[in-house]
Amino acid sequence: MKPVSRRTxxxxxxxxxxxxxxxxxxxxxxxxxxxARRQLSKEYPDKIFGMNENL
Known part of the structure; x- marks a missing residue:
């Protein structure tokens, strides 16, 4: 193998x-x-905290 320089x-x-x-x-x-999502889902179980909140 070829030696490798210190900079490399x-x-x-x-x-x-x-x-x-x-x-x-x-x-x-x-x-x-x-x-954070787990905590929010525990505090607000009737809400859905997902990536698409507009659905």
Whole structure:
């Protein structure tokens, strides 16, 4: 195998770190919306809290 330069390794590690951070923040945002919908459905059981509220 051909040796990889330090700059290339730094870019790969930076891209991996950015992907991990973005995925974790996406999970946090998704989990908080799920928890909020669950809480709203407990407080207001007669309402439907979905993506399409106009239906």
């Amino acid at each position: 390794l730094d870019r790969i590690y930076s891209a991996l770190l950015l992907a991990v951070v973005l995925l974790s923040w996406g999970y946090v945002i998704y989990a908080s919306t799920v928890a």
